[in-house]
Amino acid sequence: MDSKTILVTGSNSGIGYLTALILANQGHHVIIHGRNEQKVKTALSEIKKQSGNEKIDSIVADLSIMSEVTRLATELKEKYDHLDALVNNAGSQMGKERSVTIEGHEKTMAINTFAPLLLSESLLDLLEKSADGRIVTVSSASYNQGTSDRYLDDIELANNYEFGRVYGLSKLYVLWLMWHLNDKLQERGSKVTVNCMEPGSALTNLGSEAAANRPKIWKVIYALWRPMMVDPAIPGETNARLATGNEFHGLTGMFFDKNGRIEKENRKYYSKENEQKLWNYCMQILTPYLDK
Numbered sequence: 565m566d567s568k569t570i571l572v573t574g575s576n577s578g579i580g581y582l583t584a585l586i587l588a589n590q591g592h593h594v595i596i597h598g599r600n601e602q603k604v605k606t607a608l609s610e611i612k613k614q615s616g617n618e619k620i621d622s623i624v625a626d627l628s629i630m631s632e633v634t635r636l637a638t639e640l641k642e643k644y645d646h647l648d649a650l651v652n653n654a655g656s657q658m659g660k661e662r663s664v665t666i667e668g669h670e671k672t673m674a675i676n677t678f679a680p681l682l683l684s685e686s687l688l689d690l691l692e693k694s695a696d697g698r699i700v701t702v703s704s705a706s707y708n709q710g711t712s713d714r715y716l717d718d719i720e721l722a723n724n725y726e727f728g729r730v731y732g733l734s735k736l737y738v739l740w741l742m743w744h745l746n747d748k749l750q751e752r753g754s755k756v757t758v759n760c761m762e763p764g765s766a767l768t769n770l771g772s773e774a775a776a777n778r779p780k781i782w783k784v785i786y787a788l789w790r791p792m793m794v795d796p797a798i799p800g801e802t803n804a805r806l807a808t809g810n811e812f813h814g815l816t817g818m819f820f821d822k823n824g825r826i827e828k829e830n831r832k833y834y835s836k837e838n839e840q841k842l843w844n845y846c847m848q849i850l851t852p853y854l855d856k
């Protein structure tokens with residue numbers, strides 16, 4: 565197998581860690597990422613040790629901050645002459661109080677929705693230098709909970725915040741944005757493919773940051789649900805296959821389940837008009853960062 569250069573965001577733990585480890589085991593040049601320097605260092609040395617692959621690099625950036633996303637992209641562009649795949653895996657769930665980043669954005673939307681779009685757009689030049697550039701974005705089946713067009717006039721839920729709703733909507737919106745990006749790339753004849761995946765319910769640290777700040781009923785539901793959760797290696801393997809597998813070559817605009825099967829997504833509230841409205845909102849926020 566050819567060695568490919570792949571960035572996996574949020575790869576110091578959970579699904580992203582296993583994605584990076586699988587890719588490292590296959591001999592790829594993996595760039596692992598996280599926001600905490602120490603956690604990234606630990607993951608880097610573990611992955612090197614377990615895979616015996618020394619071609620592993622790392623980068624640190626807090627993806628809730630758009631200027632950090634831009635800084636990460638700039639550093640990658642300085643260091644690498646191409647990128648074969650970007651796996652937008654980093655994601656988070658917040659608590660019952662709405663939290664806002666230092667740039668003024670609702671934090672769940674910033675990490676799960678704005679950052680993958682900004683990073684994908686910022687790294688397109690590098691991905692287009694690959695013969696088989698791929699963008700893989702991890703959404704969630706929770707997008708079904710967010711499936712509504714009621715909040716398109718309040719995308720960051722300043723007046724309608726609820727932590728389950730914001731997570732669901734962030735994972736719905738990232739799908740719409742990736743479809744829009746895919747259409748744009750297709751129109752201009754780009755070879756870069758754009759696909760999304762939902763990893764099922766996997767036992768990871770997801771949401772642990774804000775776990776204390778959750779309604780009590782959520783803790784009960786989580787405890788009952790926990791035994792049903794799958795090994796994060798399953799979606800990790802699918803991420804790795806979507807990023808490099810020959811069976812996915814040229815496939816674009818698709819939504820896959822945790823096993824890599826094409827899933828028919830719920831488009832009940834989807835319309836081109838809603839997608840464009842969301843895109844315009846995001847571009848208004850992100851254009852200053854893209855122009856840098």
Ligand SMILES: NC(=O)c1ccc[n+]([C@@H]2O[C@H](COP(=O)([O-])OP(=O)(O)OC[C@H]3O[C@@H](n4cnc5c(N)ncnc54)[C@H](OP(=O)(O)O)[C@@H]3O)[C@@H](O)[C@H]2O)c1
Nearest residue numbers: 574576578579599626627628654655704765766768769770
């Ligand atoms: N686990 C599930 O059942 C499930 C279901 C549906 C979708 N997903 C999605 O799967 C993806 C991976 O999540 P996971 O389950 O593997 O959870 P996880 O173990 O918590 O991993 C999430 C990763 O994202 C990173 N991250 C979080 N906030 C960040 C920020 N502000 N800047 C940079 N990196 C940040 C985390 O870094 P830290 O270690 O520093 O927090 C971690 O590396 C996420 O997009 C999640 O929404 C998971």
